[in-house]
Amino acid sequence: WSFTAPKGAPPAPSLKTLWDGLWDRAVPVGEDDSNIGANDVLRSFKRTLDEDLFQEVEMDGVPVSSSTVTGSNFFEKQMEVFKENGPAVVSNFGPLKTLSISDPMMIKHALGQRGSFGKGLLALVAEDIFGKALITASDPELWQSRRAATSAGFHSQWLRSLTADFVNCTVQAMKLLDERVNYKEVVDMESFYLNLALDAVGLTIFGVEFEASDQPPNRPQSPIVQAVYRLLKETDYRQADPSNLLLMGAPDLLAEVAAPRVAEYRRSMKQINEVLNEAISQALEQQQLATEQDLRRRSGGTLLQFIVDLRDNQASRAQLQDDMRTVLIAEHETVASVLTWATYELAKNPRIAQKVKEEVQNVLGGRSPTYQDVKELKYLRWVITETLRMYPAPPFLARSPLKDLDLPNGENQTVRLSRGSLLMIQLAQLHRHPGIYERPNEFWPERWQKAFNGTGEYPVPGWRGYDPQRVTGLYPTEVATDYAFVGFGGGEFKCVGDQFAMLEATVMLSMLLQRYDFQMVYEDLNTIGLDLAATIHTKRGLLTRVSQSNCYTE
Numbered sequence: 001w002s003f004t005a006p007k008g009a010p011p012a013p014s015l016k017t018l019w020d021g022l023w024d025r026a027v028p029v030g031e032d033d034s035n036i037g038a039n040d041v042l043r044s045f046k047r048t049l050d051e052d053l054f055q056e057v058e059m060d061g062v063p064v065s066s067s068t069v070t071g072s073n074f075f076e077k078q079m080e081v082f083k084e085n086g087p088a089v090v091s092n093f094g095p096l097k098t099l100s101i102s103d104p105m106m107i108k109h110a111l112g113q114r115g116s117f118g119k120g121l122l123a124l125v126a127e128d129i130f131g132k133a134l135i136t137a138s139d140p141e142l143w144q145s146r147r148a149a150t151s152a153g154f155h156s157q158w159l160r161s162l163t164a165d166f167v168n169c170t171v172q173a174m175k176l177l178d179e180r181v182n183y184k185e186v187v188d189m190e191s192f193y194l195n196l197a198l199d200a201v202g203l204t205i206f207g208v209e210f211e212a213s214d215q216p217p218n219r220p221q222s223p224i225v226q227a228v229y230r231l232l233k234e235t236d237y238r239q240a241d242p243s244n245l246l247l248m249g250a251p252d253l254l255a256e257v258a259a260p261r262v263a264e265y266r267r268s269m270k271q272i273n274e275v276l277n278e279a280i281s282q283a284l285e286q287q288q289l290a291t292e293q294d295l296r297r298r299s300g301g302t303l304l305q306f307i308v309d310l311r312d313n314q315a316s317r318a319q320l321q322d323d324m325r326t327v328l329i330a331e332h333e334t335v336a337s338v339l340t341w342a343t344y345e346l347a348k349n350p351r352i353a354q355k356v357k358e359e360v361q362n363v364l365g366g367r368s369p370t371y372q373d374v375k376e377l378k379y380l381r382w383v384i385t386e387t388l389r390m391y392p393a394p395p396f397l398a399r400s401p402l403k404d405l406d407l408p409n410g411e412n413q414t415v416r417l418s419r420g421s422l423l424m425i426q427l428a429q430l431h432r433h434p435g436i437y438e439r440p441n442e443f444w445p446e447r448w449q450k451a452f453n454g455t456g457e458y459p460v461p462g463w464r465g466y467d468p469q470r471v472t473g474l475y476p477t478e479v480a481t482d483y484a485f486v487g488f489g490g491g492e493f494k495c496v497g498d499q500f501a502m503l504e505a506t507v508m509l510s511m512l513l514q515r516y517d518f519q520m521v522y523e524d525l526n527t528i529g530l531d532l533a534a535t536i537h538t539k540r541g542l543l544t545r546v547s548q549s550n551c552y553t554e
């Protein structure tokens with residue numbers, strides 16, 4: 001395949017000129033560098049029509065795929081599409097044309113170029129859920145200011161202090177798991193992790209004790225877990241089919257009758273906002289304004305209190321609510337997902353589980369972990385990285401260029417992208433790229449021990465390879481892997497909670513693996529079922545037989 005447009009394309013027919021003129025008047029292209037609006041997204045629909053009516057293919061030279069990649073054999077289908085078309089392919093996303101990429105060099109360009117891309121359709125459909133700052137970045141100035149306040153709050157001193165909170169949440173959750181073990185019940189570990197992650201975010205981010213882990217770790221989940229999941233699902237519905245937005249403005253009574261989904265969404269939003277409002281009131285009551293430097297010297301406290309106290313970056317109550325709702329959703333689903341799939345893979349791979357247990361036993365010797373221990377638990381952190389490689393959360397990132405631009409691969413071949421066109425960065429496909437990863441479908445944490453620079457199959461021009469010498473924090477970042485692993489994204493919109501998440505997952509898994517052995521009821525992904533949303537869920541829960549292990553004494 002090649003990116004080069006064929007020479008000597010036929011001249012545009014006059015009907016086409018008329019058609020283009022009509023569109024330019026009715027749905028004008030937004031100004032360069034301004035945020036992507038509904039008009040720009042509508043123009044993506046025009047590109048679909050252009051192709052149908054005038055056989056005008058916008059991304060000439062890029063293969064077109066008609067496969068729909070969803071369902072339980074998602075990973076196999078993605079691999080088929082890759083092998084058939086290469087790492088750049090045009091496909092349909094509802095009625096819109098999308099360019100999907102899994103080439104690390106193109107991804108590096110798309111994520112790493114500051115100010116060139118917005119979140120496009122995602123921002124439009126999710127603004128009422130997340131607001132205009134974090135995640136959607138639909139008001140770039142506001143995003144910059146909220147990003148600065150939030151990322152300042154995730155400073156290393158605070159992160160260290162969280163270890164004890166994660167330990168306490170896990171101890172609490174294990175009490176219930178112990179009962180299930182004694183009754184020899186089958187446990188849905190996905191529900192267990194959703195509850196546990198919610199307790200952890202409540203405690204550390206805004207100081208609310210949800211006590212979700214006090215619920216039996218089998219479905220139905222706690223109402224607040226369901227509410228968070230409901231909001232996330234809503235973004236998926238709307239992205240998959242923007243017509244799902246149509247009834248969003250309907251009066252409550254009409255929504256109850258004609259659109260139960262919308263009514264349920266509103267109830268979920270209200271439920272979450274009530275909890276957050278109370279936490280914000282409390283933080284405002286205890287407000288003690290200080291500079292960032294002084295705040296960094298305080299130990300403990302919540303992220304919310306840090307942000308409320310940050311003298312130079314004050315925000316309205318409504319803005320704080322958006323910030324907190326976003327962080328709540330961003331932490332909860334993703335961390336629960338990585339814990340779920342790590343448990344699945346460890347249960348499937350007893351050799352690896354045994355190796356983790358040995359490491360945990362050597363480092364912890366039966367006690368709870370400290371921050372220093374988390375640094376020592378290197379193999380367990382590779383297990384978590386390997387899980388995120390195989391089951392990234394989210395499985396793709398959405399972007400739209402803010403002006404017409406060329407997206408180059410490592411050989412300087414380019415795809416021309418128009419302002420507002422849809423770009424999908426396919427993390428799940430990149431992370432199983434057979435030119436980058438040896439045995440890409442195998443769960444093999446040891447791969448992160450040594451440098452690698454390509455398998456020779458499906459060459460990746462321009463890619464520098466992975467070098468463990470470039471790893472600085474708790475996992476191999478996009479810098480260490482030259483954008484072959486972007487589980488936490490990269491560039492300006494990169495996850496603010498990456499080290500928080502790695503710390504949380506390492507603490508929780510180390511404690512659970514010390515105390516229990518896990519055995520799956522179903523091992524086959526087709527039987528478990530994949531539910532592809534903003535993260536990868538199971539369809540029927542992760543049904544697990546849990547038994548007592550021998551190492552935990554505390």
Ligand code: HEM
Nearest residue numbers: 134135330331334335338393487488489493495496497501
């Ligand atoms: C395993 C766990 C996690 C994974 C895999 C993950 C992944 C990601 C990714 C890929 C992005 C980038 C989205 C994009 O580029 O469009 C992101 C953004 C974000 N994440 Fe995470 N995340 C995790 C945990 C967390 C946690 C624990 C928090 C907070 C406590 C958090 C807060 C955020 C926020 C606020 C953003 C938006 C940043 C912005 O818009 O500037 N995430 N996350």
